[in-house]
Amino acid sequence: MPELPEMETYRRLLAEQLVGRTLADVYIGREKSLNVPPEPFTRRVRGRTVNSIRRRAKHLIFDLDSGDHLLLHLMLGGWMFWGSEADRPERTIQVRLDTREGSLYFIGLRLGYLHLLDASALEERLQPLGPEPLQPAMSLEQWMNRMAGKRGRLKSQLVDQQVIAGIGNCYADEICYDAGIRPSRTCPSLVRQDWERLYASVQRVLLAAVRYGGYMEHPLYTGDRLTGGFDERCQVYDREGEPCARCGTAIMKESLSGRKLFYCPECQR
DNA sequence: AGATGTACCCGGACGC
DNA sequence: TGCGTCCGGGTACATC
Missing domain, CATH: 1.10.8.50 (Helicase, Ruva Protein; domain 3)
Incomplete structure (x- = not known):
């Protein structure tokens, strides 16, 4: 359900909260949300800093300082919450990324996913997408x-x-x-x-x-x-x-x- | 090439 | 409160 404007809003707001922060820990409640097993996922994400957050179509891309990328697609019904355990929604959490300043909760990921990809795999995944409608190139x-x-x-x-x-x-x-x-x-x-x-x-x-x-x-x-x-x-x-x-x-x-x-x-x- | 059908997935809303 | 049932809908893929 989230489309370009929803993901762009997430990008804007999350960039303020998350860029420059270090992902101190990872919680995985649903392994199917990932493309690699929890152990290597955690090993490659834990301790990494978020360099930037980008949007491509309905995807968000979290660029890590290791050169890895987290590719998020919320599909139908997926959403996120940024905050602490005390004020998070009382919903099932599929994935959680922790920083010292707060946690990012991924909720409602049924068909949605958070995939860990290197640069070439990311490029391959985004390659079939058509142009961005709001880019100046879309004359x-x-x-x-x-x-x-x-x-x-x-x-x-x-x-x-x-x-x-x-x-x-x-x-x-x-x-x-x-x-x-x-x-x-x-x-x-x-x-x-x-x-x-x-x-x-x-x-x-x-x-x-x-x-x-x-x-x-x-x-x-x-x-x-x-x-x-x-x-x-x-x-x-x-x-x-x-x-x-x-x-x-x-x-x-x-x-x-x-x-x-x-x-x-x-x-x- | 486009249209159609189907599998994927499961939280939560709803009914009893 | 408790348990069973069913819906939603983007994407990928097969088929016509």
Whole structure:
């Protein structure tokens, strides 16, 4: 569920808390969250300092001073908490990274994972991903080249991580609503003006979502006022039957390729 | 190439 | 309170 804006919010806030800190210890409650057995994982992580935290698509990358990297994907329902044992959520903890100043708790990792990779393995894992939608390199022309030649449904392309990286089920619907275009439209049916509007909406929606801290419901730490601020600003996602903010028509819910799909039947054509 | 189907995974919400 | 049941949904992969 966490998409680009949620992971970007985590990156911003965690960088303030964790960069420069030393990972004094590791707790592993669920071995399947890892890609190596607990013993070598602990040996390679314990005592390492976090040099930087980066985001790529829906992944976070913790760069360690050893040259190793921790690659995090929260998949569905995964989230994190930064704090102490006293104020942590009463939930099952899959992994915990301890520093002297606090611990980072990984919660709800079912299909999610925290993988320990060297530089070449990391590069290999990230290689198939499409471009970052908010990077300057994603110009209108690049967007046109990547999207306009496709043949499938618009939404299928928006959520395809190899076409463009970081957009998931919620933001695909929000972007299409912002652009006034139905997500179920096929790509060949869209004209250049539609693609230009979609390009602008990708930037507008994702930037706004990042600014307001994404839609995650759990604060990252006690007193976190940023995380989740975009939830109330979602216009269509999970709002079936509610009136469209622009025209008052009830938001529709459908299924497209096995995914939930929300749109305004009046504003989106 | 795109669409469809399925396995993966299990916490927690819900029902009785 | 307690126990059983079932859902969610990104990704990878097989198949048509």
